[in-house]
Amino acid sequence: MAVEDKEKWNKKYENTPELLSNRAQSNKLSNVIKHAKGIEALDVACGSGRNSIYLANNDFKVTSIDISEVALDTLNKKNNPNINTKLVDLDTYSFDENRYDLIIMVNFLDREVIPKLTNSLKKDGILFIETYMFHDENEKSPSNPDFLLKEGELKTLFNEKEVEILEYDEFFNESYELYKMRKQSIAIRKK
Ligand SMILES: C[S@@+](CC[C@H](N)C(=O)[O-])C[C@H]1O[C@@H](n2cnc3c(N)ncnc32)[C@H](O)[C@@H]1O
Numbered sequence: 001m002a003v004e005d006k007e008k009w010n011k012k013y014e015n016t017p018e019l020l021s022n023r024a025q026s027n028k029l030s031n032v033i034k035h036a037k038g039i040e041a042l043d044v045a046c047g048s049g050r051n052s053i054y055l056a057n058n059d060f061k062v063t064s065i066d067i068s069e070v071a072l073d074t075l076n077k078k079n080n081p082n083i084n085t086k087l088v089d090l091d092t093y094s095f096d097e098n099r100y101d102l103i104i105m106v107n108f109l110d111r112e113v114i115p116k117l118t119n120s121l122k123k124d125g126i127l128f129i130e131t132y133m134f135h136d137e138n139e140k141s142p143s144n145p146d147f148l149l150k151e152g153e154l155k156t157l158f159n160e161k162e163v164e165i166l167e168y169d170e171f172f173n174e175s176y177e178l179y180k181m182r183k184q185s186i187a188i189r190k191k
Helices: 002-015 029-037 049-055 069-076 111-120
Strands: 042-046 061-066 084-085 100-106 120-134 161-171 182-190
Touching: 002 182, 029 049, 029 100, 042 049, 042 111, 042 182, 049 061, 049 084, 061 069, 069 084, 069 111, 069 182, 100 111, 111 120, 111 161
Parallel strands: 042 061, 042 100, 061 084, 100 120
Antiparallel strands: 120 182, 161 182
């Protein structure tokens, strides 16, 4: 499965270089980072790192993980001293426990990895997830419908005894994205 992901994503980045170009970060991040109490951040499925760069420019020490060497090579070429990249397969990666003040996962969905991300937060750490959802006006269907969230789904994936929901939204993606798509985002704080 993950070998296929690696080949699929390396090919996608090689065939669509716009995906590697300097794109703006998620619009939501500027608000999300205000909730974080420390500087240790993890960018999960970071791609070429538009969000990692934003976090690094805002004084976070970022670990940026992805399965695609093509994407990570592009990020490594920026030589940002606050970004440390790691080539990992999320299907098998062991996340450190109680390590991060802020974890983000943007434009990627793996429901099984979400509890591991919560576990990898310090107490009071912030997890931000933003990705695509089902919607009639979506201009593109995913290769696998499991990659799309159902209405309200992100709110159901957390145990309210363990986390506090700080922000939740459903909205259309930024205009620079290749296709118009509905998205969903959540920011939670670990209790
Ligand atoms: C749509 S891109 C999102 C990039 C970035 N988060 C952003 O918002 O620009 C999805 C990323 O997930 C990565 N990915 C897919 N499967 C993966 C896996 N099993 N382990 C780690 N990364 C994976 C791909 O290589 C790709 O860079």
